[in-house]
Amino acid sequence: MTKPTREQIDAEFAARRAKAREEVNKLDRNTIHSEPERGAFFNTVYDRANDDAAQIPWADLAPKPQLAAWLKANPGNGQTALDIACGLGDNAEEIAAARYDTTAFDLSQTAIDWAKQRFPSSKVKYLAASLFEPPMEWRGGFELVNECYTLQALPPQMLDKSTRAIANLVKPGGTLLVYSRMRHNIETPDGPPWPLHENDLMKFADLGFSLVADERFEVVRGERKVHHQFAHWHKSP
Numbered sequence: 581m582t583k584p585t586r587e588q589i590d591a592e593f594a595a596r597r598a599k600a601r602e603e604v605n606k607l608d609r610n611t612i613h614s615e616p617e618r619g620a621f622f623n624t625v626y627d628r629a630n631d632d633a634a635q636i637p638w639a640d641l642a643p644k645p646q647l648a649a650w651l652k653a654n655p656g657n658g659q660t661a662l663d664i665a666c667g668l669g670d671n672a673e674e675i676a677a678a679r680y681d682t683t684a685f686d687l688s689q690t691a692i693d694w695a696k697q698r699f700p701s702s703k704v705k706y707l708a709a710s711l712f713e714p715p716m717e718w719r720g721g722f723e724l725v726n727e728c729y730t731l732q733a734l735p736p737q738m739l740d741k742s743t744r745a746i747a748n749l750v751k752p753g754g755t756l757l758v759y760s761r762m763r764h765n766i767e768t769p770d771g772p773p774w775p776l777h778e779n780d781l782m783k784f785a786d787l788g789f790s791l792v793a794d795e796r797f798e799v800v801r802g803e804r805k806v807h808h809q810f811a812h813w814h815k816s817p
């Protein structure tokens with residue numbers, strides 16, 4: 581039998597991931613109104629994946645290219661960094677590789693165990709925790725905070741609370757990176773996910789951050805091109 585090519589393997593993985601996305605969306609719609617924080621949903625997705633990353637619709641198994649480019653231009657020198665809701669750990673690993681003293685957390689213990697298993701000699705401190713009940717010592721504790729796809733993964737009624745929770749983790753004078761899907765239309769979208777509007781991100785300005793740079797781009801998802809933004813914020817000292 582001939583060995584499958586890289587393209588065939590990737591196509592097969594993408595097809596299984598698309599199928600898994602349909603299934604988890606169905607599962608989600610049944611619980612979303614009873615549990616806006618979606619903890620049970622995320623735990624279920626990781627728990628039932630049985631170590632098959634194709635079952636995790638958001639797992640690219642690679643760091644986000646915009647984050648990687650930012651880190652190349654802004655390497656660390658032992659500064660503290662936090663990756664919020666780290667999933668399977670690819671962004672956290674990239675941050676640590678850029679010489680940041682990196683902590684990464686996710687509410688799912690399964691995701692955390694999986695990340696540790698994928699990166700057995702990692703320098704990242706992985707742990708299970710909730711964004712809404714972080715350890716006390718994390719408050720204002722990190723010089724670099726990276727947030728990727730968490731704000732949009734929580735319903736719009738959670739946005740004020742989630743934005744504030746993220747902002748609280750950044751040290752005064754520190755940096756916050758936010759990677760998200762974006763929408764142009766002001767009306768509340770029918771999620772999940774709930775792509776953000778520019779006004780949503782401006783909540784960080786109200787919390788003492790100034791926008792240093794933002795990159796807008798499109799990510800191809802199947803037949804669609806999805807608007808995205810990668811924003812770099814500075815917290816006032």
Ligand SMILES: C[S@@+](CC[C@H](N)C(=O)[O-])C[C@H]1O[C@@H](n2cnc3c(N)ncnc32)[C@H](O)[C@@H]1O
Nearest residue numbers: 622638665666667686687688710711728729733
């Ligand atoms: C769409 S996924 C993105 C994961 C990862 N950041 C990435 O880009 O691959 C959202 C992640 O947020 C995590 N999550 C959701 N609510 C959370 C909370 N309150 N505290 C910590 N993690 C949370 C989920 O378990 C999930 O891993």
